[in-house]
Amino acid sequence: MATSFRIRAAGLAAALSGLLFVLFGLVYYCFTHGSTGVGRNDTLFGLDYGEYGRMQVVWPPLLALSLAAYGATQIPGVGGRARTGLRIAVVGLGLQVIGDVLQYWVSDPDIPSEFYSVPSTLGFYLDAFSFLLLAVGLVLLGIAAIRAIERPRWYAVPLIAGLLVMPTVIFPLLGFSDGTRSWDVIYTASRVPLALCWALLGMDLWSGPAAPFGFIPLRGRSIGTAVHPAAE
Numbered sequence: 001m002a003t004s005f006r007i008r009a010a011g012l013a014a015a016l017s018g019l020l021f022v023l024f025g026l027v028y029y030c031f032t033h034g035s036t037g038v039g040r041n042d043t044l045f046g047l048d049y050g051e052y053g054r055m056q057v058v059w060p061p062l063l064a065l066s067l068a069a070y071g072a073t074q075i076p077g078v079g080g081r082a083r084t085g086l087r088i089a090v091v092g093l094g095l096q097v098i099g100d101v102l103q104y105w106v107s108d109p110d111i112p113s114e115f116y117s118v119p120s121t122l123g124f125y126l127d128a129f130s131f132l133l134l135a136v137g138l139v140l141l142g143i144a145a146i147r148a149i150e151r152p153r154w155y156a157v158p159l160i161a162g163l164l165v166m167p168t169v170i171f172p173l174l175g176f177s178d179g180t181r182s183w184d185v186i187y188t189a190s191r192v193p194l195a196l197c198w199a200l201l202g203m204d205l206w207s208g209p210a211a212p213f214g215f216i217p218l219r220g221r222s223i224g225t226a227v228h229p230a231a232e
Contacts, residue, residue: 010069011205017062018198024056025191035177035187041110053104060093060100060130063198067093069205085140085158092133099126131169138162157204161197168194 032049033039039049071086102123107114114120142159168190177183 007069007073008206010066011202011207013062014066014070014202014205015199016202017059017066018195018202020056020059020062021198022188022191022195024052024059025188027052029172029184029187030181034179035172035184036179037175038179039109048110050104050109053100053109056104057097057100060096064090064093066198066201066205070201073205082141082144085137085142085144087137088140089134089137089162092130092135092137095126095130095133099123099130102126128169128173131165135162135165138165157197157200161194161201164194164197 027044028049029035031044032042032047032052034042041048044052067086067089071083100123102119103109104123107117107120107123109115109120138158139162142157142162146159171190172187177187
C-alpha cells in the first residue's frame, strides 16, 4: 500500500509540475514582467515577478520526483542508456533550482546592481544549461525506451518532451517579442505542450498496470517485475 501511494503521489507531482510550469510562465510573461528583456515591473495579487520567481523553485523537484518514480517502475531492463538519460534529466532539474535560487533568492532582481551581479548572471546561465541537460536526458531516455520496446506507443512521450524543451526555452531567449500582449501569450503558450507531456507522465504513474506506457513486452525480455507497484 505504501508503494502504491508513493507511485500515485509521484503521478500527481508530474501533473502538478506541468501545471506550475505553465502558471509561472503565465504570471511572468502576461502579468508581471512581460516577454521582453526589460521588465514591466507590474504586480499580480500584490506580488512582482521577483517574488513569483522565488516560488518557481517548486516545480523542478516535483518533476524530478516523478521521473525517479518513472525510472524505478517503468524502465528497469530497458538498459543503461535509459538510466543515464534519466540521471542527466534529474541533474538538469537540480541545476534549475540552483539557478533560480541564485537569481531570485541570493540576488534581488528589483535592484539593478544585483540584477547584473555575478550570482544573478550565473543563475541565468545555469537555468539555460539546466534545460539543455533536461532535453538531452529525456531524448536519451525516450530513444532507449523506443528501441527496446516492441510496440513503443506512449513510450515516445519522454522523447517528445525532450525535443520540446529546447524550443520552449530558446524561443524566449532569442528575443523575438516586441512587448505586445500577443507575444506575451505566445511565449506562455510555448510552455503548454511540454506541460502536457508531464501530465501524460503523471497519468501513467497514477494508472498503474493499465497505464499506456506500462509494461509492454520488450524484445526478448520483460520490463522489470510482472506487477506494477501501484497495483500492490
